[in-house]
Amino acid sequence: MKRQKRAVFDVLSDILKVADKANGVRKTTIVYQANLNFAKAGEYIGMLLEQGFMRNCDGKRNLYVTTEKGRQFLSKYKELIEEFETDRIS
DSSP: OOOOOOOHHHHHHHHHHHTOSTTOBOHHHHHHHTTOOHHHHHHHHHHHHHHTSEEEGGGOTTOEEEOHHHHHHHHHHHHHHHHHHHHHHO
16 A cells, blocks of 8 residues: 655645754754655755744754744644645535
């Protein structure tokens, strides 16, 4: 049975959830907890940094933390998913 790919927004959401820690997280933590390989994690982290959804923690290049903009994305994304699930049940 072939495993279905996750949507890009699902992956981004998973990364932002993992990185939403006060002290930040390392790329390795993101890779394991968001179920990604290092290459893909690097691509997505770069995208999130560029768009301001994540930042390097205290100037350390190897620690990442979710920004307020990233938390707003998570909140809106969660609302959207819940809306679709509610409509699906009705």
